[in-house]
Structure formats: C-alpha cells, structure tokens
Amino acid sequence: MNNAIVTIVRNTFMEAFRKRIFQVIFIFSILIILSTQFFTFFTFGEEVKILKDIGIAGITFFSLVIALVIGSSCIQTDMEKKTIYTVLSYPVSRKEYIYGRAAGVFCYIVFAVVILSMVFYVALSIKTYFIGQKFGDEARFSFVTFSNNIELLKGIWLIIVRCFIIVSIALLLSMFFQQTFTIIVCFLAYVLGHLTGFIANMAASTGKIFGYLMTGFYYIFPNLEFFNVSDYISVGKHISASYTLLVSIYGIIYSLMLILITAKIFEKKDM
Amino acid sequence: MENIIEIKSLKKIYRDFWNRPKVVAVDGLNLAVKKGEIFGMLGPNGSGKTTTLKLLLGLIFPSAGSIRIMGVSPENMECKKNIGYMPEESYLYGFLNADEILDFYGRLNGMPEKLRRKRINEVLDIVGLSEARKRRVADYSKGMSRRIGLAQVLLKDPELVLLDEPTIGLDPIGSREIKDIIKGLKDRGKTVLLSSHLLAEVQTICDRIAILYRGKLVEEGSVEDLLTVSDETEIITSGLKSADIDKLKELVNKSGGKLISVGHPKETLESLFIKLIREKSGKDT
Numbered sequence: 001m002n003n004a005i006v007t008i009v010r011n012t013f014m015e016a017f018r019k020r021i022f023q024v025i026f027i028f029s030i031l032i033i034l035s036t037q038f039f040t041f042f043t044f045g046e047e048v049k050i051l052k053d054i055g056i057a058g059i060t061f062f063s064l065v066i067a068l069v070i071g072s073s074c075i076q077t078d079m080e081k082k083t084i085y086t087v088l089s090y091p092v093s094r095k096e097y098i099y100g101r102a103a104g105v106f107c108y109i110v111f112a113v114v115i116l117s118m119v120f121y122v123a124l125s126i127k128t129y130f131i132g133q134k135f136g137d138e139a140r141f142s143f144v145t146f147s148n149n150i151e152l153l154k155g156i157w158l159i160i161v162r163c164f165i166i167v168s169i170a171l172l173l174s175m176f177f178q179q180t181f182t183i184i185v186c187f188l189a190y191v192l193g194h195l196t197g198f199i200a201n202m203a204a205s206t207g208k209i210f211g212y213l214m215t216g217f218y219y220i221f222p223n224l225e226f227f228n229v230s231d232y233i234s235v236g237k238h239i240s241a242s243y244t245l246l247v248s249i250y251g252i253i254y255s256l257m258l259i260l261i262t263a264k265i266f267e268k269k270d271m
Numbered sequence: 272m273e274n275i276i277e278i279k280s281l282k283k284i285y286r287d288f289w290n291r292p293k294v295v296a297v298d299g300l301n302l303a304v305k306k307g308e309i310f311g312m313l314g315p316n317g318s319g320k321t322t323t324l325k326l327l328l329g330l331i332f333p334s335a336g337s338i339r340i341m342g343v344s345p346e347n348m349e350c351k352k353n354i355g356y357m358p359e360e361s362y363l364y365g366f367l368n369a370d371e372i373l374d375f376y377g378r379l380n381g382m383p384e385k386l387r388r389k390r391i392n393e394v395l396d397i398v399g400l401s402e403a404r405k406r407r408v409a410d411y412s413k414g415m416s417r418r419i420g421l422a423q424v425l426l427k428d429p430e431l432v433l434l435d436e437p438t439i440g441l442d443p444i445g446s447r448e449i450k451d452i453i454k455g456l457k458d459r460g461k462t463v464l465l466s467s468h469l470l471a472e473v474q475t476i477c478d479r480i481a482i483l484y485r486g487k488l489v490e491e492g493s494v495e496d497l498l499t500v501s502d503e504t505e506i507i508t509s510g511l512k513s514a515d516i517d518k519l520k521e522l523v524n525k526s527g528g529k530l531i532s533v534g535h536p537k538e539t540l541e542s543l544f545i546k547l548i549r550e551k552s553g554k555d556t
Contacts, residue, residue: 082362089356
C-alpha cells in the first residue's frame with residue numbers, strides 16, 4: 001500500500017486515540033455498558049433485552065459521536081491550523097491525503113467499536129454467570145444462545161458501516177463549512193437518513209413538484225434505516241447473511257462515492 | 272548559474288463565492304532564483320510574499336502565468352522531495368512529540384527507517400531540541416516551535432528551502448542561530464528563498480532580494496548592488512590620530528571631494544546583545 005497513505009492513516013488514528021474527549025466518552029460508554037450488571041428485573045427475557053438495548057445504544061452513541069467529531073474536524077482543523085501546508089509540502093498528493101484521513105478515521109471507529117463490543121461481551125458473560133447461579137444451568141444455556149450469537153456481531157458490523165457513511169458525509173461537508181455547522185448538518189442527515197421511508201411515502205402522496213423533490217431527496221440521501229437492526233438484536237430475531245452483505249455493500253459504496261467526490265473537490269481547492 | 276525557480280507573469284486573484292475577483296494578491300510577477308543563493312522576498316504585510324510561497328508549493332493555483340521549480344511544476348511529487356518549507360507559524364501536530372513529528376514527516380518523504388532515525392537525531396541536535404524530544408509539540412514555547420519547524424525542513428536535506436518569516440517571534444539569540452543555520456545551508460550548496468519584512472535580517476543573510484508591493488515586483492537585484500551608494504566612499508581605518516584626520520580632510524578638499532562625516536563605527540544592537548549574553552552565560556557556567 002502507498003507509504004504516504006499508510007503514514008496519514010497511522011497519524012489520524014493516533015490523533016483520535018490521544019484526544020482527551022474521546023478517552024472520556026470511551027470510558028463513559030464502557031461504564032454505561034458495565035452498569036447493566038446492576039439492573040435486575042423480574043423476568044429473565046426482560047433482563048436480557050435491557051442488557052442488549054443498553055449495550056447497543058452505548059456502542060451506537062460512542063461510534064456516532066466519533067464519526068461526527070473526527071469526520072467534521074480532521075481535515076477542517078488541518079486547514080484552519082494550516083498543518084496542511086507542511087503536509088502537502090511533502091510528496092503527498094491531495095487525493096492521498098483525503099484517502100489517508102478517511103481510512104484513519106474508519107480504522108479508529110472499527111478499533112473503538114471492537115473494544116466496546118468486547119466490553120459488551122464481557123458484560124454479557126458476567127451476566128450469564130450470575131443467571132446460571134440464580135436460575136440454574138438450563139437458563140444459563142438458554143441465555144448464552146439467546147445473547148451471544150452471531151446476530152449481535154452482524155448488528156455491530158452494520159453500526160460500523162453506518163458510521164462510515166456519517167464520516168464520509170462529514171468529510172465532504174468539511175470542505176465547505178466550519179466544524180459546528182458540519183456537525184449540525186451531519187446530525188440532521190443522520191436523523192433524515194432514518195426517515196427515508198417516510199420521505200418515500202410523502203413523495204408518493206404529495207403534489208408533482210414537491211413529489212419529485214422528495215423522490216430526489218429519497219435517492220440522494222443514504223437510507224440509514226437499513227442499518228438499524230437493534231430491534232432484531234434485542235429480541236433475538238434472525239438477520240440474514242445476504243441482507244447484511246447487501247446493506248454493507250450499499251453502505252461501503254455510498255461512503256466510497258462520497259470520499260471520491262471529497263478528494264475531487266479537495267484537489268481543486270486553494271489552501 | 273542555473274535557475275532553480277522560474278516564475279513568469281504569475282498572477283493570483285482570490286475570488287468570492289460568486290467567482291467575482293476579490294483581491295489581486297500577486298500581479299504579473301517575474302522572478303528567477305539561482306541555485307545556491309539565499310534569496311529574500313521583502314515587502315509589507317499583504318504584498319504577496321506568502322501567496323507566492325504558497326503558489327511555489329502548489330498549495331494554491333495560479334490564475335495566470337507559470338512556475339517551474341527545478342524545471343518541473345510545483346505539483347510534481349519527485350520535486351517535492353527536494354523542497355523544504357517552514358511556514359510563518361510552525362503548524363505541526365501538537366499531539367505528537369518532536370521525535371514522532373519528525374518520524375511522521377520522514378515517513379511522508381519516503382525515508383527508510385535507518386536513515387530516518389539517524390537524521391532525526393542529527394537535526395534535533397542542530398536545532399537544540401534533543402533534550403525536549405519527548406515533549407508534546409503543543410507544550411513547546413514559540414521559539415521551540417520555530418526550531419521544530421526548521422528541523423522538519425532540515426530532515427529532508429532538500430535542495431531548495433522555502434522559509435516564511437523564519438525568525439519572527441524569536442529572541443535575538445534564537446534569531447542568530449536560525450540565521451547561522453540558513454548560512455550553513457548555503458555553504459552546503461542549498462538554495463534558500465525566504466520571505467520577511469525584517470529588513471536588517473534580510474540584509475545580513477541574503478545574496479539577492481526582491482521587493483514586492485501590492486503583489487507587484489518593485490525592485491530586484493543583489494543586496495550589494497542595491498545598497499551600495501556609488502557616489503560616496505567609506506574609509507575604515509584604525510590607529511588614526513586627530514592630526515591625521517585633519518590631513519585627510521585637507522586631502523579630500525584638495526581633490527574636490529567633500530568629507531561628510533568622521534566618527535567611530537558602531538556595533539549593531541544585535542551583535543552587542545549577543546556578545547553580552549554569551550559573556551554572561553560563559554561566566555555563569
């Protein structure tokens with residue numbers, strides 16, 4: 001792989017890793033996941049559901065915050081603080097810089113989500129142990145098959161892909177706007193991305209011009225609802241491998257397209 | 272001598288959101304910098320010095336005209352390996368320490384690990400930051416930030432060095448050390464192009480200068496030629512008695528000249544300051 005890109009990926013990862021704010025949010029998310037140990041409910045199913053809901057919510061929250069904050073700041077800050085001047089005075093093309101930055105953020109998101117997922121699994125295992133103690137081996141076995149299954153991994157993977165999309169949107173917007181505005185627009189995109197089904201219905205039921213607008217909106221905006229499988233996970237429903245694969249391909253292609261557009265814009269940009 | 276930089280009819284117009292011309296930062300600039308010289312770009316704030324440097328680095332694109340560095344475009348990647356740039360402020364990643372910063376830039380320049388380690392030790396010694404190498408750059412003083420900025424330039428051992436206000440914000444000793452490093456670069460055959468509005472600094476180290484004003488070239492030439500007052504003569508002697516001075520006056524009058532002033536030459540404030548501080552630090556140690 002290209003040496004300059006690898007160097008920028010490494011640096012971006014290190015930058016995120018050393019950011020105090022992420023360390024705090026990271027610890028906070030771990031605490032949220034571990035706090036599930038202290039929740040006790042009367043019914044066995046309810047206990048597992050709450051545990052999964054909180055775990056998935058913790059991972060989703062942390063990964064979304066990272067995606068929004070790093071995605072909106074990593075290039076913008078380099079331009080604002082003019083660090084980009086020295087970086088581009090080296091044999092690094094503008095494309096390589098963008099690819100390196102994007103890949104660095106992706107790597108950090110994968111790293112953070114993997115660590116949080118491991119904490120989540122530890123929390124589940126501890127719970128499993130206590131459930132075994134409380135309800136006996138049969139309940140423990142049923143809990144293990146109900147919670148530590150592949151569906152959870154698929155769900156976590158889809159959270160990561162969704163974050164890739166958010167990062168790519170943030171990188172693109174950071175070409176034009178300041179960080180705060182980029183974060184606000186990205187968050188709106190995140191919310192609207194989960195409402196694309198509603199937008200499609202509106203397009204079908206409204207007048208011509210507004211309908212066309214809504215249809216255009218529906219096709220341009222990423223359908224983030226595809227990635228929202230937390231309900232499936234929490235009740236232990238099956239998520240098919242083909243669905244996971246198709247949605248992953250959709251998310252990755254969408255991200256790559258945005259990154260290519262960002263690189264193209266950055267190539268022509270005056271620093 | 273071979274030209275290392277050739278700028279022809281260079282123009283840079285900054286435009287607003289609607290693509291209307293907002294500022295003409297560089298206006299029809301023609302410049303040539305020769306290999307092995309120290310070339311100074313002078314001018315007040317807003318005269319186009321930094322814009323010219325940015326154009327030379329390919330950070331911004333010219334509206335018209337052309338730039339050739341070592342015979343190729345500034346965007347050429349091989350050419351960039353041989354250009355070192357120190358911006359006006361040391362815009363470096365604050366979360367890294369000096370060692371990591373230099374390692375990062377060494378990697379970007381494609382330097383193999385062994386050479387990188389060796390060069391990092393060397394340049395940290397040159398800029399006097401060996402002892403602070405494990406400190407975060409964000410915690411550095413302004414002077415130290417300038418030094419680490421210069422260290423990343425020296426790390427590449429480039430043929431062409433571009434320096435934007437290299438001594439700004441430094442105390443006289445730091446400033447002298449940077450100037451010595453710049454002179455050292457010239458002695459090793461490197462070309463230096465620096466921009467500054469500190470005239471005394473440029474006068475002491477530059478071979479040739481260009482004066483810019485509102486993006487246009489006002490004057491260009493060797494410092495020697497531009498500053499020499501050709502119809503006056505300076506005689507510096509030692510051990511002259513007052514009677515001899517009278518004789519000298521007479522001789523000047525006889526030959527039709529006019530003696531303008533007789534006095535004792537003065538040291539510059541910078542050299543006096545450095546001499547005193549060095550004496551003091553010598554006594555302390």
